[in-house]
Amino acid sequence: MAGLIDKAKEFVAEKIADIPIPEASIEDVGLKGVGKDGVTYNAIVAIMNPYSLSVPISEVSYVLKCDGRVILSGNMPDPGSIAGKETTKLDISMKVPHSIIVSLVRDIFRDWDIDYELELGLIVDLPVIGNFTIPLSCKGELKLPSIKDFFGGGDDEDKKD
Template sequence: MAGLMDKAKNFVAEKIAEMPKPEASIEDVDLGGVSKDGVTYNAKVGIMNPYSQSIPICEISYVLKSDGRVILSGNIPDPGSIAGKETTKLDVPMKVPHSVIVSLVKDIFRDWDIDYDLELGLIIDLPIIGNFTIPLHSKGEVKLPSIKDVFGGGDDEEKKE
């Protein structure tokens, strides 16, 4: 009887492992905005759902690192669901206080950008399997706006016309 149970467990485990699972990728990380409270970064995530039914996203967790250290971590509870048989685009806003940005001055003045290392975890609720985490990772740099970008000002060519 124990042998039969082991075979059944192995069969079920193999079938679950072969099931298609949603796939995700971080498509872009950019500066979302600057306010009196801090700087908002925005990660754009695409999630492909192979099933015909929508799947709820339980939570998105994130860790944002710069210059080798964690500058922000947090989570977004219940951000919505992934539509069936299509790619759903999600925006993941992350607000970094100005005090943290000030600590990155050396990196900013070196090349007028902020190097980042972003780790995201999308926790979704799959039928039969239960909660499933899709780990995502992205490294890159976010270019900071110049004074001209912040305060406006056009090209000399535009002024001549």
């Protein structure tokens, strides 16, 4: 009897291993806006759904690190679904309080940006399998806002249209 159960487990494990899963990548991380209470950065994530039906995203968790320490963590519950047989773009906003940016003075004064590491966990609800986490991470530099960003200034070329 035990041998039959083991064979059944192996069969199910092999079938589940062959099931395609959505693939994701972080396309961009950048400045989204500046407010009185902090600076909002966003990450654009592209998620490809191999199924013909849409797949719900249960949650997105994020951790933003600078100089090896966590400066921001949080989650985005129920951000929507991934369209069937398409690539869906997801905009994940992260608000960093000014007080935290001030604590990064040493890194900021070197080159007026923050060297960061972003870790994301996309939890999708897959048919048959259930909740599945797609881990993503990237490293880069977040440019800090200038005085123009605080007072609504911008490039003159944008205003020509």
